[in-house]
Amino acid sequence: MTKMRILQIVPSISLVYGGPSQMVLGLSKALANQGVDVTILTTDSNGDFGQPPLDVPLDKPVSQDGYQVRYFRCSPFRRYKFSLDLLRWLWQHAGEFDLAHIHALFSPVSTAAATVARKRNLPYILRPLGTLDPADLQKKRRLKQVYVGLWEGANLAGAAGIHFTSEQEAKISQRFGTNAPDIVIPLGVTPPEDVETLHGESLRQGGFCTNDIINGETKVPKPAPTDVLENVSTQSPILLFMSRIDPKKGLDLLIPALETLLAEGLGFQFILAGANPQDPEYERQIQQQIQASPLSSQTTITGFVEGEVKAALLQGADLFVLPSYYENFGIAVAEAMVAATPVVISDQVHICPEVKAVEAGWVCGCDVASLTQTLREALRDAGEQKRRGVNARDYALEHYSWDAIAQTMIEAYQTITDT
Known part of the structure; x- marks a missing residue:
């Protein structure tokens, strides 16, 4: 043939x-x-x-x-x-x-x-x-x-x-x-080689390292997989945003939502991973906004990541968040799911019906109040995070291979x- x-x-x-x-x-x-x-x-x-x-x-x-x-x-x-x-x-x-x-x-x-x-x-x-x-x-x-x-x-x-x-x-x-x-x-999506690793282990025990936060307009150096992420607490949930730094991704919703939760005394570590080669000015604006925010002490900005660093982040996070205004699928969401990380996404990320149906995470409205409440619920229940992470992995392995x-x-x- x-x-x-x-x-x-x-x-x-x-x-x-x-x-x-x-x-x-x-x-x-x-x-x-x-x-x-x-x-x-x-x-x-x-x-x-x-x-x-x-x-x-x-x-x-x-x-x-x-x-x-x-x-x-x-x-x-x-x-x-x-x-x-x-x-x-x-x-x-x-x-x-x-x-x-x-x-x-x-x-x-x-x-x-x-x-x-x-x-x-x-x-x-x-x-x-x-x-x-x-x-x-x-x-x-x-x-x-x-x-x-x-x-x-x-x-x-x-x-x-x-x-x-x-x-x-x-x-x-x-x-x-x-x-x-x-x-x-x-x-x-391609499952990471150690997708069965205990949730959170690879990141917390030495996945990679970057600067704690941006220094003015200095570009964040490329992460090194052999170093340790010094400022991530082993006691606080790790919340990961990994996508292109673009206005459509909902960072204008996520940053105030996290500021509210921080003011309420809810503990977490926030990792912002991504870049925007087509709009570096917007990327700088987001970096500066976080630097001027109370979130700065809880945030690590990695820039663009790939390979072992990306895998360590996806497997090590407790929650993956993407509150986009529109997303035809959300490949980063599927990558988080196959790494057994539960997701928090807006109802404008079009993978959301599947996430809802199998309880692979949480789906919120595309506004600050709804995102804040959903993150509040998700961050407070470690057992539910693990359960939904397993659901996410099982569904992704079957349907996104x-x-x-x-x-x-x-x-x-x-x-x-x-x-």
Whole structure:
């Protein structure tokens, strides 16, 4: 039987862009493990504000984990992650593939790639990454209206399917009058190797170290896995926020909620992990707000984390919190769940129905009062934290494993290519 040949097209797979980009790597590896021939087309973009590009071969196949990556030079305007060379390659080689899975809308290279695929009669699936959420569409609204009128409307209409990562995302997403079929498949997560470790042990007994708090505008150094997180109390619950530092993530709700709980005498340690390569100014504002707050003595800011450091944080925390205003899935939530850490999320994080159904954590309204009350309840009951953490892990291992998701995705691909 001939191998299915699939293109994954994404603006960047650099670690600095977080979950949406990294998901493509996890999916590609899982697809390759099940016999699919996968090629990722992407750019060498590695951040939007002066960071050097990825040090990778350009326009050459790079083999890893059973699939190939082809990097192309990003335009000088790195924030837009555009590559004319990538589009030329796609135009020339589109006929060699069965289907393209295109990740991101309203992104120049993804939009143009969908247009090329349509012109070259290559079936394609679009994954919007939450960009069709009515709340997200309000950002740069006029520019997006132009996009829809000139390109994205036709791309949506011509898609063989739209890949949503939750039923709620599919339900609320704007389609602009198009009717491409929905493909609802969640994202996958890779369990940490020591996921069975006693909850909290790895962090409390020496997971990593960072500065206690930011020093003015000095950038926080990269964490070192072999050091000890000196200022985390072994007696207080550890509350972890790990996501991109972005206005949509609800930090304007979380910070006042934590200040209220601290004023009430409720003990906890807060770890803020994440960065924002696309908006470093907002990241600095959050750092300065915490520095000027009573929370400063209870807070550790790590900056961007990955690998062993990330695993230690996820496994060591007592609660994971993400009160986003909108989140099409919440890959960080699933990562916390598979690490047996119960979650506190807003009802705008679209993984929330599953969290509620299996009691994998707590779900609150998207406002300060509701978040405060929910955190108050969660922080006061260590036994309930552990119970819900076990529920979270068991559900995530069953439903968010890459093997299961790859099989479902292959079935979706096969349905499209057969028709």
